[in-house]
């Protein structure tokens with residue numbers, strides 16, 4: 001048993017007893033993923049891919065993305081991503097947990113205008129944005145069974161949300177992240193990481209595999225390195241990451257202050273990860289680019305360093321004034 005395995009036992013059990021859905025899924029993930037193939041016959045074997053785009057298959061793809069579409073997938077034609085994350089690594093409880101990065105309300109959000117794409121987008125386009133960025137992969141063909149299944153699952157979640165009571169829609173998240181009026185401190189972020197994150201995500205930030213078999217993906221996903229999200233991903237924006245981290249991490253015990261969430265997001269953001277090509281084509285209208293975007297060009301003269309790590313108040317004030325002039 002490695003030190004991490006014993007850590008895992010120490011943490012997974014009290015967490016599963018003490019908190020909600022996210023951790024239940026985490027624990028279920030450990031027990032269930034090896035049985036996907038055996039319990040349902042050869043359902044996850046490449047030759048036995050469902051011919052139909054069922055919501056159940058969609059759920060499985062979002063929960064076990066690395067295994068089904070990742071670089072270790074046995075059928076080379078079905079390898080669509082280079083990372084070994086699952087969609088559910090960020091969209092907790094396979095998107096069913098209300099709150100930050102929930103997918104319960106996705107159906108209501110589409111079609112919508114995307115500043116990044118510079119046009120109207122559907123759920124399928126948004127799935128492919130996360131495929132290319134969060135999963136460091138390639139777009140799924142829109143008429144593939146996998147795309148149809150994921151979209152059907154997400155549309156189905158909308159029905160599930162409609163049927164939920166007001167109390168089950170509420171989250172027990174801490175107050176939302178508020179940006180501190182200063183630049184993020186990456187050294188302080190490193191200390192937060194070591195104290196509060198390394199226990200699960202590893203001292204090297206590279207995560208902990210679900211089993212000895214890399215093909216099964218991670219139990220605790222990597223925060224940087226070759227198996228993580230790329231530089232074009234939303235999570236690579238420091239304010240987006242800080243919002244998620246403040247709301248959700250440490251998993252089961254989200255007690256960070258705004259300062260800690262900000263600093264640790266910047267520390268993670270500053271580590272090496274896969275680089276996405278042709279990012280300069282994003283946001284044809286540069287003034288629509290989020291102020292914490294990790295890459296230029298911008299419609300302002302603030303240095304890239306400030307867009308990545310703050311202070312953000314001067315940039316916010318600049319765009320506010322620009323909008324008021326219009």
Ligand code: HEC
Pocket residue numbers: 062065085086087088089090091101102103105106107109123126127130131134135150154229233234235240
């Ligand atoms: C590394 C974290 C991460 C991973 C992994 C990830 N996403 Fe996302 N996803 C995000 C972020 C961040 C957003 C954008 C939130 C925002 O715009 O503020 C997002 C947004 C979305 C949305 C839009 C939600 C809405 O209601 O508008 C969909 C749909 C989505 N993701 C699907 C997926 C799918 C499917 C996968 C797997 C193929 C996936 N995501 C993997 C981080 C991730």
Ligand code: HEC
Pocket residue numbers: 011015022023025026085088089090092093192193196197198199200201219220221222223228235241245249250251252256264265
């Ligand atoms: C108790 C274990 C645990 C701790 C401690 C923890 N995390 Fe996580 N984290 C997870 C798990 C598990 C997931 C994936 C969610 C899932 O699979 O249900 C995750 C997902 C993430 C993700 C999105 C996926 C990715 O790989 O980028 C980020 C970012 C993240 N954690 C950051 C942090 C930060 C920052 C801290 C420290 C402040 C932290 N986590 C502490 C267990 C933990």
